[in-house]
Amino acid sequence: MSLFQQKLDLSRTDKNYYSATGTPQLIQLNEIPYLTITGYGAPESDMFINAVEALYTVAYAIKNISKKDAKDFVVPKLEGLWWVNSENEMLEVPRGDWHWKLMIRMPDFVSERIADDACKVAIAKKKKLDLIHNITFEIINEGACVQMMHIGPYSTEPDTIEHIHTFMHSHDFVQNGLHHEIYISDPRKVKPSLLKTILRYPVKKQK
Missing domain, CATH: 3.20.80.10 (Regulatory factor, effector binding domain)
Known part of the structure; x- marks a missing residue:
């Protein structure tokens, strides 16, 4: 096998x-491929929660597409890049002013085309989850x-x-x-x- x-x-x-x-x-x-979505606000905010849902919705759509091509994978752990537009430390800034880029790593065989196809599937599945439109495929090193x-x-x-x-x-x-x-x-x-x-x-x- x-x-x-x-x-x-x-x-x-x-x-x-x-x-x-x-x-x-x-x-x-x-270099590593990721699905990403960028936003701001506290981790308990609606934007953050909806961004996580949007990210996972697309990640599982990619998994299903790949599985049909005999390339099944376990959806990886959630990750996040965090920053503030200030010289202060993050904990000195109100949580509502935190900026983040949420990420889920993708296998090397996943391409931008596959990610785009998965976004279309996810949008059709969850029409009210507008943040799916903000999902991008990025290579980060x-x-x-x-x-x-x-x-x-x-x-x-x-x-x-x-x-x-x-x-x-x-x-x-x-x-x-x-x-x-x-x-x-x-x-x-x-x-x-x-x-x-x-x-x-x-x-x-x-x-």
């Missing part, structure tokens, strides 16, 4: 991407990154971020991209104290 006749699970085949240690570590990433596994509620992330920044400073790295989170645990199924989230920062050497 070939790989494409099995159900591809990227969390198993790409451990470099979907695992992290309890201390900061440097990894190297290459974060390159060198420093990351660490955060265990616990999202509210305690600053402690883990501090460890990452200390590591970056001691190795002469500066941030070279957006704050990146990979939600390994489903907050609907796991206690806040046990949540696992990979925190990742693209970096470059300080001049």
Whole structure:
């Protein structure tokens, strides 16, 4: 049985991407395809919730299209890039002013054409979910990154971020991209104290 006749699970085949240690570590990433949607507002806002639904609706449409071509896959974990239009730290800015790009990684065999076809299927299926029109297919290359596994509620992330920044400073790295989170645990199924989230920062050497 070939790989494409099995159900591809990227969390198993790409451990470099979907695992992290309890201390900061440097990894190297290459070009990776994603479904993405960009917006702003608190994670509990209607826009955020609807954006997640739109993203997953298209991701499962891609899965169904690929499955018919004997290329079935497990829909990967939700991810997010976060930023604020301010020099202040995110937690110093009202949650309603947070900006985000939600992402779901796609297998390498998924193309922009397949994503476009899936969006059409998703729009026909959920006509009232207008945010499907905002879904895009992107190739992103974060390159060198420093990351660490955060265990616990999202509210305690600053402690883990501090460890990452200390590591970056001691190795002469500066941030070279957006704050990146990979939600390994489903907050609907796991206690806040046990949540696992990979925190990742693209970096470059300080001049």
